[in-house]
Amino acid sequence: MEGAAGEGSSAMAPIVKWKNDFSRLFQYYLDRSTPHMVERWLGTLATVMIYVLRVFFVQGFYIVSYGLGIYILNLLIGFLSPKVDPELEALDGASLPTKGSDEFKPFIRRLPEFKFWYAITKAFCIAFLMTFLSVFDVPVFWPILLVYWIVLFILTMKRQILHMIKYKYVPIDLGKQKYTGKKGGSSNVTRKD
Template sequence: MEGIGGPPMPQWGHDAWRMYQYYLDKSTPHTTYRWIGSLVIVAIYCLRVYSDQGFYIFVFGLGIYLLNLLFGFGFLSPLVDPELEGSDGPLLPIKRSDEFKPFIRRLPEFKFWYSMTKAFCIAFVMTFFSVFDAPVFWPILLCYGIVLFVITMRRLIGHMIKYKYIPFSIGKRKYSGKKGSASSSGSRED
């Protein structure tokens, strides 16, 4: 049964993958440094696209992919979506006094960071091949991207309002502590 599934990975490929996974695992607790590294990669990619004056399709594709990562896969969405999952009882708050944390991530921060960084690295490598530089009129692509963003946000905000998990609160109760009590004025009776 060793022949099922194709030939085994060469030893050097397996070793390289293990080393990559080792360093990826070591970077997990260092959130700030990971994001700084990703911002450096994004800056290098932006400089590459700006200096070549091309590859606008990849910029557009990255924008759509990041929008999908943020809102589509659940980085900024409720843990349980009432439209997707049928439940026996209410999962979101019913009364105004019920507390609900609106954005509990379904997609962990590490996976979001990893997916975003990997997408920018792939797009950066593809900018070295002229076959991927499709000629487009970038203002139309920009307008299309803005329209797509507005439609996505309108749908998301409509969903927030419908299920009452708005990320900001208007008129949130403020507790000022106890009202002035007469017994705390200083006289003590024995």
């Protein structure tokens, strides 16, 4: 009995080794792509365009596209939401700072940008592969799906924007703020020797 199990595991050893090597190499390149945000998003944009062209020329797979749209909407909500919800924090007694003397709490996303990018890219790749399987080409009247998704998007974004306004947070990072000095007359002072 042990011989049969040993033979099966020795036959699987090269597959497991190949899988581990591939996983390690994939993670290496994924880690190296982290600081290159513009290039990553341009690659994702190219993937999106390939997917859109595929769906356009095949004239099908609308249910796959609808599911992809719902998934991306879910990711977008996580990307725009704070890690700690102020509504739940207010129930605990802690709240966002309202005065200059209060503790500063930076905006931390529930879904970081890198994970957001990776999930969207992976979703479009999987959806693209699904367009080659006819089982996913369910005949539907796509304009109804599109209108329903647009209504869902508007209602969800309205709720999210009202939440942002209510708790005064901005999820968009505009980069590091730079100190430019005082705007008073200190720069106009001339020195007499």
